[in-house]
Amino acid sequence: MAKAIFILVSLVTLVSAIGVVALPKVLHAALALVFALIGVGALYALLGAGYLAVVQVMIYVGAISVLIILAIMVSQRSMEDSQLQAFVPHRAVTAVVAGLLFVVLAGVSIGAAWPVVETAVPPDTIARLGEAFAGRYLLPFEVASVVLLVSLVGAVYVAREP
Amino acid sequence: MGFLDALPLTVMDWLRGLLGQGLPAWGVELVVGLIKVVLILVVAILPVIVLTWLERKVLARGQDRFGPNLAGPYGLVVAFADAIKILTKEDIIPQAADRQVFRFAPALVLIPTLLVFTVVPMGRGMIAADLNVGILFAVAIGSLAVIAIIAATWSSGNKYSLLSMFRSVAQLVSYELPMAFSVLTVVLVSGGLSTVRIVEAQVIPFALVMPIAAVTYFLASLAEANRSPFDLLLGESEIVAGHNLEYSGMRFAMFYIGEYAHIFVIGALTTTLFLGGYQGPILPGYMWFLIKTMAVVYVVLWIRCTWPRMRIDQLLDFSWKLLVPLNLANLMLVALVFKLAGTGLLGSLLSLVVNVGLLVAVGTFLVRRARSSTSRRTRALVLGEV
Amino acid sequence: MLGRGMLKGLWVTLQHTISSFTSGPRRFPKRYLDGPVPRPEPSTQGMLTLQYPFEKYEMWPRFRGVLVHLRDPETGQSRCTACMACVRACPHGVLTVTGEGKGRERRAKTYTYELGRCIFCRLCVESCRFDAIEMGQEYEFVSTTQDQTLNLEEMLALGDRSGIKHTGEAWGQVE
Ligand code: SF4
Numbered sequence: 001m002a003k004a005i006f007i008l009v010s011l012v013t014l015v016s017a018i019g020v021v022a023l024p025k026v027l028h029a030a031l032a033l034v035f036a037l038i039g040v041g042a043l044y045a046l047l048g049a050g051y052l053a054v055v056q057v058m059i060y061v062g063a064i065s066v067l068i069i070l071a072i073m074v075s076q077r078s079m080e081d082s083q084l085q086a087f088v089p090h091r092a093v094t095a096v097v098a099g100l101l102f103v104v105l106a107g108v109s110i111g112a113a114w115p116v117v118e119t120a121v122p123p124d125t126i127a128r129l130g131e132a133f134a135g136r137y138l139l140p141f142e143v144a145s146v147v148l149l150v151s152l153v154g155a156v157y158v159a160r161e162p
Numbered sequence: 163m164g165f166l167d168a169l170p171l172t173v174m175d176w177l178r179g180l181l182g183q184g185l186p187a188w189g190v191e192l193v194v195g196l197i198k199v200v201l202i203l204v205v206a207i208l209p210v211i212v213l214t215w216l217e218r219k220v221l222a223r224g225q226d227r228f229g230p231n232l233a234g235p236y237g238l239v240v241a242f243a244d245a246i247k248i249l250t251k252e253d254i255i256p257q258a259a260d261r262q263v264f265r266f267a268p269a270l271v272l273i274p275t276l277l278v279f280t281v282v283p284m285g286r287g288m289i290a291a292d293l294n295v296g297i298l299f300a301v302a303i304g305s306l307a308v309i310a311i312i313a314a315t316w317s318s319g320n321k322y323s324l325l326s327m328f329r330s331v332a333q334l335v336s337y338e339l340p341m342a343f344s345v346l347t348v349v350l351v352s353g354g355l356s357t358v359r360i361v362e363a364q365v366i367p368f369a370l371v372m373p374i375a376a377v378t379y380f381l382a383s384l385a386e387a388n389r390s391p392f393d394l395l396l397g398e399s400e401i402v403a404g405h406n407l408e409y410s411g412m413r414f415a416m417f418y419i420g421e422y423a424h425i426f427v428i429g430a431l432t433t434t435l436f437l438g439g440y441q442g443p444i445l446p447g448y449m450w451f452l453i454k455t456m457a458v459v460y461v462v463l464w465i466r467c468t469w470p471r472m473r474i475d476q477l478l479d480f481s482w483k484l485l486v487p488l489n490l491a492n493l494m495l496v497a498l499v500f501k502l503a504g505t506g507l508l509g510s511l512l513s514l515v516v517n518v519g520l521l522v523a524v525g526t527f528l529v530r531r532a533r534s535s536t537s538r539r540t541r542a543l544v545l546g547e548v
Numbered sequence: 549m550l551g552r553g554m555l556k557g558l559w560v561t562l563q564h565t566i567s568s569f570t571s572g573p574r575r576f577p578k579r580y581l582d583g584p585v586p587r588p589e590p591s592t593q594g595m596l597t598l599q600y601p602f603e604k605y606e607m608w609p610r611f612r613g614v615l616v617h618l619r620d621p622e623t624g625q626s627r628c629t630a631c632m633a634c635v636r637a638c639p640h641g642v643l644t645v646t647g648e649g650k651g652r653e654r655r656a657k658t659y660t661y662e663l664g665r666c667i668f669c670r671l672c673v674e675s676c677r678f679d680a681i682e683m684g685q686e687y688e689f690v691s692t693t694q695d696q697t698l699n700l701e702e703m704l705a706l707g708d709r710s711g712i713k714h715t716g717e718a719w720g721q722v723e
């Protein structure tokens with residue numbers, strides 16, 4: 001049962017992910033991106049990481065992809081159908097770079113040892129996550145928030161009329 | 163837990179036993195799951211039928227009219243008349259539309275609204291899935307609605323729809339924040355994200371413990387559902403009903419159903435978060451849930467009957483300059499209060515005092531600022547000078 | 549100030565919601581008033597709107613409704629003498645009259661009134677010197693064809709319903 005759901009969800013995710021790069025219209029690609037992200041969220045949920053799944057949907061689908069779509073739409077002439085043809089002159093370069101990236105990523109994910117926890121996932125993951133953020137990983141957490149703050153201020157500075 | 167209170171659960175258990183005789187365990191789960199799905203659909207769609215009638219009645223009464231009173235006794239079957247009318251309309255797809263997305267978008271509108279019902283506890287033990295991230299799930303799913311609106315508006319190929327989309331995105335992104343803050347305050351006090359836990363934590367309804375969060379949540383969910391006074395993405399007078407402008411027939415019906423189901427969602431979630439959910443004396447839990455939800459729904463309709471539509475700049479100002487800071491302050495103060503005084507009666511009382519004090523302080527501050535301000539707009543907004 | 553106006557607005561609509569149930573001529577269990585409805589005072593609370601197809605306002609006395617025949621109380625017949633004055637006065641050729649008998653005995657045999665063409669100008673009534681016709685109070689005579697007509701009997705019945713005794717009563721033209 002769980003396996004069947006897993007296969008279904010991964011299929012949807014993969015097909016949408018291919019759609020993101022292959023579909024000619026930007027809006028279609030954006031919607032495919034949304035589905036791919038939801039699919040990833042569902043995969044998290046299948047792994048028992050409910051919190052991560054929900055946050056994935058909320059942040060990536062609800063906020064980030066919406067902003068991406070909006071940014072694409074307000075930028076000039078970007079919604080025209082043939083827009084993705086812009087990459088044509090650089091097709092060879094793109095292929096090489098993408099291929100290299102793929103090799104690296106594949107190497108990493110094959111080489112990595114994926115430890116499987118024998119015991120069931122503890123039920124109070126959220127509380128543990130919170131404690132980890134406020135305790136052991138406090139510094140990285142705060143650094144990340146400072147980085148976000150800096151980029152926020154920077155964005156406002158760039159966007160403001162001089 | 164009285165007999166009536168547990169009746170639906172008893173029926174479910176009996177059904178489970180009955181099925182267990184003829185089916186293997188997974189079969190029973192499958193059938194029970196299907197029954198739950200059907201029940202959720204009923205719970206989501208039935209209010210739509212009632213609400214189409216109720217909205218007209220409430221609006222009419224507020225304006226000294228009868229509202230629909232010819233279709234059936236007291237106009238009760240007006241929803242079916244509506245359905246017949248809508249279903250017999252021609253289904254039009256504009257030439258400029260992006261056909262696949264245009265066909266697909268109405269379904270997207272309805273799905274998030276229906277999904278929210280899975281985590282709403284409608285009675286003691288009556289919840290489709292008690293996720294341990296329940297309320298976060300509801301908020302996340304609520305933020306998906308904007309995707310549907312983007313898909314619908316862009317694929318319509320209509321400039322008014324597009325304007326509507328820009329408005330709705332600005333609105334949804336702005337109001338998600340105060341909403342998240344108010345939910346966060348609730349989560350902080352109840353100590354868990356599960357909706358059942360939140361309900362159980364409300365010995366005193368949270369609306370009385372932290373009115374600021376309650377009102378903010380209510381207003382933000384109005385904005386998320388595009389209800390009056392935040393319904394400017396519809397703006398009939400300027401952008402001709404925006405996002406569903408090009409839709410007709412059955413596809414329009416999807417938007418229509420989605421809108422009314424969303425009103426019920428506002429009621430259900432506000433009840434769960436701030437009004438103590440199914441808790442209440444004497445009556446069974448599900449009755450209390452229904453009563454409270456309908457009360458909130460009435461307020462939604464009442465506001466529709468009274469307030470004019472806000473302008474986009476007022477809308478964004480209201481969120482970013484008032485609701486967000488106010489709720490941030492509220493969150494910290496409430497956290498402090500409950501840390502110091504505990505979550506008992508004392509803590510609740512203190513929290514109420516702090517909330518009211520915060521409101522008074524912000525009010526006085528705003529009035530002071532406005533008095534010394536020379537800007538006509540500020541004076542009009544805060545002091546009500548014309 | 550600070551949303552006080554908005555709360556006041558909510559209070560107003562709430563009051564109207566309640567008063568639409570509790571006060572006014574159409575308060576709760578009642579839906580439609582019977583008989584001709586008097587026009588409401590401006591200060592009336594509650595539901596004011598006329599529920600039209602089920603209720604009708606009282607028409608004012610000089611209302612120019614459908615043309616009716618008046619009954620002579622002595623003979624019980626119309627006073628029309630088929631003098632054709634109204635036929636000649638009518639700018640639209642709405643009326644067709646045939647008479648029978650001679651001199652003082654002359655009476656209308658048929659009197660046909662084509663509803664679809666009448667413009668309710670009352671010229672026919674003003675031309676009649678026999679106190680025979682008047683504009684009535686009825687106004688729901690929509691005709692969907694050009695040749696929809698009323699005959700003498702129907703117009704007499706309408707005259708009885710309108711309660712008008714003499715031509716020009718409401719205009720103060722009766723001595
Ligand atoms: S009211 Fe005018 S139009 Fe009508 S029948 Fe009399 S004269 Fe003719």
Ligand code: SF4
Nearest residue numbers: 628629631632634676
């Ligand atoms: S209604 Fe009057 S004017 Fe017309 S024919 Fe009869 S008597 Fe003459």
